[in-house]
Amino acid sequence: MKPGNFILVQNFDPIGQGIAFFEHNGFTHAALVSGEGKVIEATAQGIQENALNYERYAVFEFVDATDEQLKGMVEFGRSRLGEGYSFRQDAGFAVNAILEEMGFERISGLLAEKNKIVCSAFIDLCARSQGIVVRPDRKPGDVTPPGLSYSTKVRLVENHNLWEL
Incomplete structure (x- = not known):
């Protein structure tokens, strides 16, 4: 796991349960790896840099990303520290899942x-800041945690106690 990778988490807090239900997938949260044992993530408290303390997660890397792009993603992520979390966007994702x-x-x-912003949109925007379009079929920031894993622009590199992939 190196800075610029991202993790997808399986947790089942109320928002996570909603994501898992609507997306038919166990990934419920996303965070950008920023350093040894640290992640930058959009949580209910806003965008923060925290210790990596999840029990069930998978590490993904961006296919063909350069070290410069990975570093740039972390710098971009840190530039957004303190911004708020969008509960309304979570609700919009749920409505979109129903529409689909x-x-x-x-x-x-x-x-x-x-x-x-929400967690997965944050990862998408960090990647786009370096010219990496994770989901070309979606507009910037319009991606859920499971949606990040479906991209051909990323690959799984580590599995930590996941129930399913």
């Missing part, structure tokens, strides 16, 4: 807020 389940197209940016 019903056969309708998703509404990109539904309920997004200025200067507030």
